Amino acid sequence: MDSDFDFDRYDRVRPIRWTGDTLDLLDQRKLPFAVEYVHCADYRAVADAIANLTVRGAPAIGIAAAWGAVLAANDVEADDGRAALEALEPRLATLNAARPTAVNLAWALARMRRALLGAGADWRRALQREAHAIATEDLAANRRMGALGAALIEPGSQVLTHCNTGSLATAGFGTALGVIRAGVAQGRIDKVYAGETRPWLQGARLTVWELQQDGIMPTLIADAAAAHLMRTGAVQWVIVGADRICANGDTANKIGTYQLAIAARHHGVRFMVVAPSSTVDLDTPDGDAIHIEEREPSELLHIAGVRTAANEIEAWNPVFDVTPHSLVDVIVTEKGVITRPDAAAMRAAFG
Ligand code: MRU
Numbered sequence: 001m002d003s004d005f006d007f008d009r010y011d012r013v014r015p016i017r018w019t020g021d022t023l024d025l026l027d028q029r030k031l032p033f034a035v036e037y038v039h040c041a042d043y044r045a046v047a048d049a050i051a052n053l054t055v056r057g058a059p060a061i062g063i064a065a066a067w068g069a070v071l072a073a074n075d076v077e078a079d080d081g082r083a084a085l086e087a088l089e090p091r092l093a094t095l096n097a098a099r100p101t102a103v104n105l106a107w108a109l110a111r112m113r114r115a116l117l118g119a120g121a122d123w124r125r126a127l128q129r130e131a132h133a134i135a136t137e138d139l140a141a142n143r144r145m146g147a148l149g150a151a152l153i154e155p156g157s158q159v160l161t162h163c164n165t166g167s168l169a170t171a172g173f174g175t176a177l178g179v180i181r182a183g184v185a186q187g188r189i190d191k192v193y194a195g196e197t198r199p200w201l202q203g204a205r206l207t208v209w210e211l212q213q214d215g216i217m218p219t220l221i222a223d224a225a226a227a228h229l230m231r232t233g234a235v236q237w238v239i240v241g242a243d244r245i246c247a248n249g250d251t252a253n254k255i256g257t258y259q260l261a262i263a264a265r266h267h268g269v270r271f272m273v274v275a276p277s278s279t280v281d282l283d284t285p286d287g288d289a290i291h292i293e294e295r296e297p298s299e300l301l302h303i304a305g306v307r308t309a310a311n312e313i314e315a316w317n318p319v320f321d322v323t324p325h326s327l328v329d330v331i332v333t334e335k336g337v338i339t340r341p342d343a344a345a346m347r348a349a350f351g
Pocket of ligand 1: 057059102162166169170174175240241242254255
């Protein structure tokens with residue numbers, strides 16, 4: 001697929017643009033009704049943009065943080081990379097703390113640290129090169145995963161996805177949505193269902209819009225309709241992304257993913273997790289060790305600024321959940337496909 005696939009036809013949205021002076025981020029809080037970029041001129045603006053979901057999606061926040069590190073270096077004077085790193089460390093910690101669950105954020109900043117440690121007087125250029133490399137490699141990984149994942153899908157299939165895992169969440173093409181793009185282009189996928197992804201509505205506001213840009217018309221469902229959809233036999237695959245994949249194959253992803261995996265297993269629907277190897281975290285043994293982000297109850301108590309629940313009630317808003325590896329049929333990374341993931345299979349794939 002890689003050589004003759006018309007990527008430009010199927011992948012037009014770019015959420016992250018480096019201008020040389022600023023990091024411009026497509027404001028995902030305003031989609032689909034306004035397409036506006038926020039211009040970040042310093043690392044604090046980047047950390048805020050990650051925390052307030054201007055930019056979101058595991059690979060995208062890693063890439064944004066890498067460029068945040070470049071901005072953080074603007075006013076740092078140092079003779080070599082090691083000295084620069086010492087000065088930068090508190091700022092890198094601020095970027096790292098912007099969101100806790102997706103490992104791609106810490107992974108990208110660790111790469112930026114390593115790039116500095118290996119650099120001499122040209123450390124500023126080394127930082128920029130590394131941020132570029134992180135973005136470029138992510139796009140290449142997504143295209144590769146698109147080919148690997150689509151090859152598993154029988155022609156004529158119908159699929160369900162959750163959250164937004166597309167170009168908006170990555171350097172381009174997407175993870176789960178990349179597989180779906182490739183599957184549609186190859187005639188393997190006839191129909192795409194997208195869950196709305198309460199409470200932030202990544203599915204309703206982002207995935208549906210992004211696919212529409214490609215000329216793919218998905219069908220939106222309420223999250224609560226997913227088990228019923230599976231019961232009717234309408235879908236053969238659930239295809240999702242990941243924010244962290246543990247050493248035993250347990251997977252953190254957007255809240256609601258776990259219940260999709262349970263329903264999928266119950267109804268004999270296959271469950272595919274698509275994520276670059278930058279999402280694999282062998283230092284986290286299993287899902288119990290993952291820090292699950294909890295966000296403001298107001299995200300749950302309002303839709304588009306309008307309160308939808310009685311005043312003064314409490315709300316609990318965990319925004320990720322863990323799917324145990326036993327419910328995952330395949331994990332697709334750019335390094336290959338892992339069938340029935342467990343600790344041994346993960347070790348064999350990632351050493
Ligand atoms: O809170 P978000 O929108 O950052 O959550 C995003 C997800 O959970 C995605 O499924 C995941 O990051 C994979 S994106 C390629």
